[in-house]
Amino acid sequence: MTTAPGHLAVIDMQRVFAEPDSPWATPRFDEAAAGVRRLLPAFGERVTFTRFVAPEKPTGAWRAYYDQWPFALQPPDAPLWQLTDELAAQARHLVDAPTFGKWTPDLSERVAPTGRLVLAGVSTDCCVLSTALAAADAGVEVLVVADACAGVDDDSHAKALHVMDLYRPLIRVVTVAEAVGEAS
DSSP states (O other), rough: OOOOOEEEEEEBBBBHHHHSTTTTTTTTTHHHHHHHHHHHHHTTOOEEEEEEOOOHHHHHHTTHHHHOOOOGGGOOTSGGSSSSSHOOOOOOOEEEEESOOOOOOHHHHHTTTEEEEEEEEIIIIIIIIHHHHHHHHOOOOEEEEEEEEOOOSSSHHHHHHHHHTTTTTTEEEEEEHHOOOOOO
């Protein structure tokens, strides 16, 4: 397989978003996971998985957020925050953040050699969007892989993709085939 250009960040493919009985269940999680599985071989070691985790003690506006979602105030090693089993086995590099956006110094450092961030995961309309915008603001070329992402619902997913695509050429919405097929 040809090596795809860039660094792949797989955003928040965690049990809390995968399990149908979770308050944060993402309906098309399995479809996004299928897209991620298709992307992984093309990026080899240039993959970072991320996890959204609750802070030990929420501050600022996050207090009201966790008042709305008290079930989520669990430590980072709680089962809900774990990556799904199939993807956890492939997560050699992991970044945790108590924020929607995962554009952390660690992810930035891993992306720097390629200058291109390829995003997949959940949810398109929250953590993927927040990561894409922050990376684009930092001057990184961002590809959002539409068929390897899922939103809280189909409409929100489509709207988030549309908004991100408005940021061209900083952010481009692509398919798995396009992300894997592009040459350096």
